[in-house]
Amino acid sequence: MFFVDTIEVTGLGNRGYLAGGTHTAVVVDPPRDIDRVVAAAARxxxxxxxxxxxxxxxxxxxGGLHLARLTGADYLVPADARVSFARTPVRDGDEVTVDEDAGLTLRAVATPGHTPHHTAYVLREGETDVAVFTGGSLLIGTVGRPDLVEPRLTERLARAxxxxxxxxxxxxxxxxTVLPTHGFGSxxxxxxxxxxxxxxxxxxASNDALTRDVDTFVADLLAGLDDVPSYYAHMAPVNAEGPAPVDLTPPAAADADEIARRLAAGEWVVDLRNRVVFAEGHVSGALNFEADGKIATYLAWLVPxxxxxxxxxxxxxxxxxxQRELARVGIDRPAAAATGGPAQWLRDGExxxxxxxxxxxxxxxxxxHEQVVVLDVRxxxxxxxxxxxxxxxxxxHTLRGRLAEIPDGQVWVHCAGGMRAAIAASLLDAAGRDVVAVDDGFDGAERAGLTTTHA
Structure with a gap:
């Protein structure tokens, strides 16, 4: 018998996997905080x-390199990936044993497209292919995007x-069973x-890559590609160099004077509280990235x-x-931190x-009837x-550098549901603008008769 445990990384829309038999296991695409993986193996x-x-x-x-070094596991990385650390290079058709007693093996299948070196791994029990770890190739109802490596390679990778x-x-x-890494909000x-x-x-029966001819598939795929988070440019080099082990020890504590000093120095002070309580009262100049939202994605996307x-x-x-979420995208050590609320974070008299x-x-x-500015940050x-x-x-994701483009007047800022509008409202508030955060689903705009589809 075999098992497959999913290691959810919901904030980033990804999954890693622990799969094995009675004695040994393989870990596929582990997150940086490997303590969760080690705990799953222990269970x-x-x-x-x-x-x-x-x-x-x-x-x-x-977290692959650190996990392999910690456990003494063999670290398999596609052979054509340019990395700066020792690993076992994997090529198309290579097979390795996962658990001999359980009859589990893993076979590498070259699946270029998401990246040129992308490799999927087929988990076999005896003579039966039971699961395939597809990474960023075959996803649920879609595929991984092909435009993250080099713009000139995008169409070629889409065809691949x-x-x-x-x-x-x-x-x-x-x-x-298809077990992708991406596709859950990534x-x-x-x-x-x-x-x-x-x-x-x-x-x-349903995936466009399997129901459409290559030309139609590529045209539709390229037409639908969205913006790429800016921090992606830093992730691949970090991973190719070999990431340092994660450090999740608590950051230095900041009192009200320290918070004020960091704001005055132009540093980012990020309030993690719910957007409702943030709007009701916060430290002037602080920015609101809800801890329950996609904090890693949007903070890493916006912060210099x-x-x-x-x-x-x-x-x-x-x-x-x-702190754990941010470490997953390379924001390793907060400069400082404080807990509580504005009563603890503001100096006397503020x-x-x-x-x-x-x-x-x-x-x-x-x-x-009234002159207000409506700002759409979708x-x-x-x-x-x-x-x-x-x-x-x-x-x-472009707002920080374009605040001067917003006309004078009170700004009513909206997105599709309220979370991004709250981030934008905090940016505008910190810049001294008179702002109203529209905390509503976009269907509310349709019901109110505010929308159009005409250019």
């Missing part, structure tokens, strides 16, 4: 004998992606996953890379969770800053499906 009572990477990742820092997915479908039985996916699990047979970050959290548990929240129905009651693809008439469009 199973197995030794980690193999650690494998499907590709050099663009969206997170891998089509061929790779078809190779997997041709070589594997329909009931083979920007490495070319579209959002449709469901939580899949098989080769299900994908054969390498700028010191101080975290403000309502509890030590919230702080520790955020009062909390605040701004109002509203719904699209409230905005409809202000228009067109991405281009979202806006193409419909937008608020007369709104200014500046995607959130």
């Amino acid at each position: 199973r009572g197995v030794r980690i004998g193999l650690v494998v990477e499907t590709h050099v990742h663009n969206d997170y820092v891998t 992606q089509h061929a790779s997915v078809r190779r997997l479908a041709a070589e594997l039985p329909d009931d083979t 920007f490495c996916s070319s579209a959002q996953a449709d469901g939580d699990s899949t098989t080769i047979g299900k994908e054969r 890379w390498g700028k010191p970050v101080t975290l403000l959290a309502e509890s030590p548990a919230q702080l520790a969770a955020a 009062t909390p800053a605040s701004f109002p929240r509203a719904a699209f129905a409230d905005l409809a009651g202000r228009l067109p 991405r281009d693809a979202e806006r193409a499906a419909g937008y608020v008439r007369g709104s200014v469009h500046i995607p959130l």
Whole structure:
């Protein structure tokens, strides 16, 4: 008998896997915080004998090298990946034993497309292919995006992606479980996953790479590609160099004077609390990235890379969770941190800053009689499906450098659900603008009669 345990990294939309038999196991695409993987292996009572990477990742820092060194496992990395550390190079067709007693083996299948060196791994029990770890090739209902390596290679890699997915479908039985790394909210996916699990047979019936000819597939894939988070440019080099072990020890504590000093120095002070309580009262100049949102993605996307970050959290548990999330994308050590609330973070005589929240129905009651600025911070693809008439469009990930483009007046900022609007509102508030955060689903704008699809 074999098992497969999923190591969820929900904030980044990724998954790693622990798979094995009675004595030994393999880890596929582990996150940087490997303590979770080690704990999973301990619960199973197995030794980690193999650690494998499907590709050099663009969206997170891998824990593979550290895990292999810690456990003494053999570290398998695609042979054509250019890395600076010792590893076992894997080529198409290579087979390794996972657990001899359980009859488990792993076979490498070259699946270029997401990256030129991408490799999938087929888990075999005896003579049966039972699962395939597809990394960023075949995903649930879609494929990994081909534009993260080099713009001039994008179309070539898209065509390779089509061929790779078809190779997997041709070589594997329909009931083979498909276990991708990306596709659960990750920007490495070319579209959002449709469901939580899949098989080769299900994908054969529904995946565009398996139902469309290559030219149609490539044209549609390239047309649908969205913006790439800026921090991706730093992830692949870190992974190729060999990431340092993660350090999750608590950061230095900051009092109110220290917080004020860091703000005055132009550093980023990030408030992790819920957007509702942040809007009601916060340290002036602090930025709101909710701990329960996609904090790693959006903070790493917006912050100037390498700028010191101080975290403000309502509890030590919230702080520790955020620190773990940020370490996964290379924001290793917060410069300082504090817990509690504005009462602990403000100096004597200072009062909390605040701004109002509203719904699209409230905005409809202000228009067109009052002169307000409506700011849409969604991405281009979202806006193409419909937008608020007369709104200014500046995607959130570009907002920090484009604040001067926003017209004078009170700014009502919205996204699709409220989280990104809260980040944007905090940026505007810190810049001294009069801002209202629209904390509402975009369907509220449609119900209020505010939207159009016309250019």
